[in-house]
Amino acid sequence: MSGLRILVPIKRVIDYAVKPRVNRAQTAVETANVKHSMNPFDELSIEEAVRLRERKVPVSEIVAFSAGPPKSQDILRTAMAMGADRGIHVVVEDKDPQLEPLGVAKLLKKVVDEQKSNLVILGKQSIDDDAAQTGQMLAGLLNWPQATQASKVQVEGETVTVTKEVDGGVETVRAKLPMIITTDLRLNEPRYASLPNIMKAKKKPLEKKTLKDYELDAAPRLKTIKVTEPPPRKGGVKVEDVDGMISKLKELGAL
Amino acid sequence: MFSTARKSVLRQARTQLRLSQPTALPQYSALRRLLSTLAVLDQRDGKLNIASLAAVTAGTKLGGSVTAFVAGSGVKSVADEVAKVKGVEKIIYVDNDAYDKGLPENYAPLVVENIKKGGYTHIVTGHSAFGKNLMPRVAALLDTQQISDITGIESEDSKSTTFIRPIYAGNAILTVQSSDSTKVITVRGTAFPAPETEGGSASIAEGVDPKVECPTEWVSEDLAKSDRPDLGSADKVVSGGRGLKSKEEFDRLMPPLADALGAAIGASRAAVDSGFADNSLQVGQTGKNVAPQLYLCAGISGAIQHLAGMKDSKVIAAINKDPEAPIFQVADVGLVGDLFEKVPELTEKLKTQ
Numbered sequence: 001m002s003g004l005r006i007l008v009p010i011k012r013v014i015d016y017a018v019k020p021r022v023n024r025a026q027t028a029v030e031t032a033n034v035k036h037s038m039n040p041f042d043e044l045s046i047e048e049a050v051r052l053r054e055r056k057v058p059v060s061e062i063v064a065f066s067a068g069p070p071k072s073q074d075i076l077r078t079a080m081a082m083g084a085d086r087g088i089h090v091v092v093e094d095k096d097p098q099l100e101p102l103g104v105a106k107l108l109k110k111v112v113d114e115q116k117s118n119l120v121i122l123g124k125q126s127i128d129d130d131a132a133q134t135g136q137m138l139a140g141l142l143n144w145p146q147a148t149q150a151s152k153v154q155v156e157g158e159t160v161t162v163t164k165e166v167d168g169g170v171e172t173v174r175a176k177l178p179m180i181i182t183t184d185l186r187l188n189e190p191r192y193a194s195l196p197n198i199m200k201a202k203k204k205p206l207e208k209k210t211l212k213d214y215e216l217d218a219a220p221r222l223k224t225i226k227v228t229e230p231p232p233r234k235g236g237v238k239v240e241d242v243d244g245m246i247s248k249l250k251e252l253g254a255l
Numbered sequence: 256m257f258s259t260a261r262k263s264v265l266r267q268a269r270t271q272l273r274l275s276q277p278t279a280l281p282q283y284s285a286l287r288r289l290l291s292t293l294a295v296l297d298q299r300d301g302k303l304n305i306a307s308l309a310a311v312t313a314g315t316k317l318g319g320s321v322t323a324f325v326a327g328s329g330v331k332s333v334a335d336e337v338a339k340v341k342g343v344e345k346i347i348y349v350d351n352d353a354y355d356k357g358l359p360e361n362y363a364p365l366v367v368e369n370i371k372k373g374g375y376t377h378i379v380t381g382h383s384a385f386g387k388n389l390m391p392r393v394a395a396l397l398d399t400q401q402i403s404d405i406t407g408i409e410s411e412d413s414k415s416t417t418f419i420r421p422i423y424a425g426n427a428i429l430t431v432q433s434s435d436s437t438k439v440i441t442v443r444g445t446a447f448p449a450p451e452t453e454g455g456s457a458s459i460a461e462g463v464d465p466k467v468e469c470p471t472e473w474v475s476e477d478l479a480k481s482d483r484p485d486l487g488s489a490d491k492v493v494s495g496g497r498g499l500k501s502k503e504e505f506d507r508l509m510p511p512l513a514d515a516l517g518a519a520i521g522a523s524r525a526a527v528d529s530g531f532a533d534n535s536l537q538v539g540q541t542g543k544n545v546a547p548q549l550y551l552c553a554g555i556s557g558a559i560q561h562l563a564g565m566k567d568s569k570v571i572a573a574i575n576k577d578p579e580a581p582i583f584q585v586a587d588v589g590l591v592g593d594l595f596e597k598v599p600e601l602t603e604k605l606k607t608q
Contacts, residue, residue: 019559020423029427101391102400127540130422131403133391136359140395145360145471148388151534161474166384167487167543168535169478173358175471185524185541186534221400225417225430233566236587238578242600245572246608248588254491254549254570255516255608 003058004155004177006049007117009065009108010042010079012072013128026226029128038075041123043082043190044183048153049121050083051188057155061085063115067107069094073206080201081193087206088115090214101129103218105137110214112142118178119160124149135182145175149184290319293373294343295366295380295389297357298325298333306488307386308340309447310379313440315342316408316447317377317416324462326365328352331459338457341450347373347462353469357385361469363392369462370397370437382441383487390441399435406446424540424563444487445546445567479535486536489519491549494538494565497525498554498575498594505531508553508598515605521545521565523555539564553594557582574598 014020015035023030046064053059064079066072067090076087090107092099099107112120125132139146147162151170154161161174165184193201211218239245249255292314297307303325314321323337326349334348347369354362366389370378378393380386382404394401406428407419415432418440422429486492493513499505505526513520522532524539538545540563550568555561557573557580565571566585573586574594583589590597 014423016560020426022427029423100400102395102398105395124541128423130420130424130540131401132387133394133401133403136388136391137395137401139359140363140392146388146392147471149384165534166476166478169476169533171356171476172474173471174474185528221435222402222431222433225432227422228428228430230421230425230428230566233571233585235584236589238583238589238591240590241592242590242597242604245574245588245590245601246604249549249570249572252570252587254572255605 003060004052004119005060005115005117006052006062007065007108007112007115007120008042008045008049008062008079008084009104009120009122009134010046010075011039011066011123011126012036012068012075013039013126016040016127022227022229026228027224028227036071038078039123039126039128041125041127041183041185044185044187045121045123046079046082046084047188047190048150048183050191052153052155053083063088063117065108065111066090067092067099067104076206077198077201078193080204080206081197082191083197084204086204088209089206090209090211092211097220099218100220100222101131101133102137102221103216104134105141106218107211107214107216108134108138109141110216112138120180122180122182124182124184135180139180142178142180145179146181147173147175147179148182150181151184151186153181153187290317290377291373291375292317292319292321292377292379293370293375294321294323295378295386296323296325296337297381297383297385298327298330300355301327301329301333303333303336304381304383304385305449305452306383306444306485307381308449308452309381309442309444311340311342311450312447313379313405313408313442314377315450317410319376320344322347322373322375323457324348324366324369326351326354326362326462328355334459336452338459339455340452340457341455343455343457346457346459348459349462349464351464351466353466356473357389358469358471358473359389359392360471361467362389363396364465364467366393367396368465372463376437378437378439380441381444383444386441390439394439397437397439399437399439400433401439401441402431402433403441404443405440406443421563424560425566426559426563443544445544479533483513484517484519486519486521486538486545487543489545490547491516491518492521492538492545492547492551492565492568493518494521494523494550494552494555495526495532496523496552496555497529499526499531502531504595508594508602512551512598512602512605515602516549516551518549518551519547523552523558523561552582553598555582556580557585574601
């Protein structure tokens, strides 16, 4: 082992600041002509991998990976501009059946074996599906230790100590490599890719693959019956002063 | 003539479809397993996490029998307690201190062994830190696609059960069906009221313990101590945002208001990121989901990620100096004004009530 071989899976999602709209047929959320970017939790993963290297932890390489539509290569370039060494893109066309977390985890297991990765840093969840499953599933399939919702990562030789966000506070766990970490918001502040780095990233290798290359059977297990808008909340009344607020809350039975 | 030909073509097409579905079990045969649920409960230091009982409620909604599961050192007393919970038919416990901290590396194989032994069709747990950490690992070991954070179940019969869950931070509601023979589910606690904790009489049994080595060592924890009601289950929540300007102001204004109402304290991500409040208080897509009777917020603009965590509250009240803040679009009662005046005034007036 000459150093960490880090794999960072990233996902292209609708930008977090965009309010998603359900399509008219109620089959999905409208994605055409909507701004997409890298899932925010995945930016944290890339940042943490790059910071490990900057903290003089021996890192032999950082591989960014994405399975998704052709445009996912944009976020892979972003990851490389932030400091990933190379990218792997498994192209999944929009017309193909979409991968579910279990399918992604199975695919990642094959990628981990192929790339001989010994640390996988994923986001804790993607902000589109809100599933929060892929990292834990991958850990289960590989039978590796896992540390989810990390807010601090320390690597000393073969030992990784992770502080995790849990209900009501934090907890710290320790394990030996290889392992799986998923990131939480307080782990770090992702950097912006600078223009020179964006230019350099264009020259970094980006491998294009398909699911066939990995001989993966990942037929969806879940069938979408419908996607609907949540029932709208009606804004209520504005009151003039604190007394008005108290009496209105009493009227609504909230006090 | 034509119509029969067409029908047979249709039927063929349908059969093809059915054959191509990845079903491990002949679900459509008369031998279909009866629906039975395993509700995995969370305990710490011999104390049951009451919020995790939402899994029992979801189990009873599914129909079929509900078996509860707990593991840890000396959990027999927890099992006795769970045996009294309405809706639980049986409680399985595994007494071994290796499971105290809910580390998924050995807890997942433990759950899987007990699922295999009991032949359950549905595995349910709360979408808490414990459930989120453990369940996907269980699902992967069972080769099943988990359904996370459900807020509803619609069940005609076990073949056509559909699950409802929010996606895109609650901006869309997804209804899904699963083709997996064993369904692994996490439930949103605020969407399933906890069952009555008295009046049940479940049988108590010891589970199987595969005693898998755990490669992960639990080092320490640092939990926020609070005498106030728990944020996730409180029936009143007061929440502060960036408008409070500093930690000192947050600590000066929010606790007295919370105490006047008997409420839990929450915070927006902006307030947490600015260091005004502990991150265990964060409400929103990446924090806690709350659905109290009253959600009273001050200095919170109402970003979609925040609304995701609180818009199921019965009554929302907001104090903000910006009349255009998005929070007023969801608030039942809005007060435009400076929170540094309005919050203390509100606190005083509530105290004298």
